[in-house]
Amino acid sequence: MQLPQAPSHATHVLVAAFPTCLAADVRRVLAVVPDTGLAPMDSFEVEVQGETVDLPSRICNEEPGADSTRLLTGTQQVILHCLYSRHSAGRVRQHHLEQLMGSREPWVVPFVVQLAGEYVLEILEVIGQGLAGLAVPGSAERRLYGEFITRNPAFFARTERRVVSYWSCYYRWKYPVFGAYPGGALMEAFRAAASEHLGARWPRHTPPPLRVA
Known part of the structure; x- marks a missing residue:
């Protein structure tokens, strides 16, 4: 059962899915992600270039509109696609995965391997x-x-x-x-x-x- 979560806790959980050097970028992305009031489901830890990150198994947030994401930087767009590659709907996961396939960022790799x-x-x-x-x-x-x-x-x-x-x-x-x-x-x-x-x-x-x- 997925329990309600305070927004600050949900933010902390999703920030932990990326290296600490990206924390500010992740928070900028989360500012445009619609809130569900539900916690990301479970999580799994992996190591990315010597740092442990903790990825959600699933998120349930609706996708943000184009107007909300237009001002995100290139790195922030990739972060957004990573997060939605963990979405509970398969078609949403597939769409955002397609946007990740050209990335050579090491922190993208666990999102792709998990989907495999x-x-x-x-x-x-x-x-x-x-x-x-x-x-x-x-x-x-x-x-x-x-x-x-x-x-x-x-x-x-x-x-x-x-x-x-x-x-x-x-x-x-x-x-x-x-x-x-x-x-x-x-x-x-x-x-x-x-x-x-x-x-x-x-x-x-x-x-x-x-x-x-």
């Missing part, structure tokens, strides 16, 4: 298309995502297990081979990025890519 572990097939396809550079050895995307995964092994292992669970429950009939499932292909690409960053093979928590399970 969710169940909406269209979102997995957006990530796969938007992170095509993961297939290129030495690419900026491989370095960015590889560093994040190696800093957060437990989070990534949990993400892998969620991908397997959703595949098995909802998509196995369509993709009998796990590696052909968009989520499975993403996990393989993320592991390749982590292996390249680490200089050694990254452990697997999913079925082998060619196995018919």
Whole structure:
């Protein structure tokens, strides 16, 4: 059950989803986000370049209008898209994710990886298309995502297990081979990025890519 929260507490929770150097920018973004009176749902911690951030699992705020967001800076726009990529409505998550796919900010990465572990097939396809550079050895995307995964092994292992669970429950009939499932292909690409960053093979928590399970 989601309980009412004081606005100041909700602000503190969402500011904690980003590095401290962005606190003023996050507060500027939250000033244009409609208030719901409800707390963000749950949260999960990850490390971003040596700093722990605490991302909400879901938010329920309505999207702000274009007039409210027009004066936000480029960084603030990205923060806004990150927050709404955690929205309770799948279509809202997908729309804001699409706006994030060109970003190379390290603090955007956990928002994208978390979505890779969710169940909406269209979102997995957006990530796969938007992170095509993961297939290129030495690419900026491989370095960015590889560093994040190696800093957060437990989070990534949990993400892998969620991908397997959703595949098995909802998509196995369509993709009998796990590696052909968009989520499975993403996990393989993320592991390749982590292996390249680490200089050694990254452990697997999913079925082998060619196995018919």
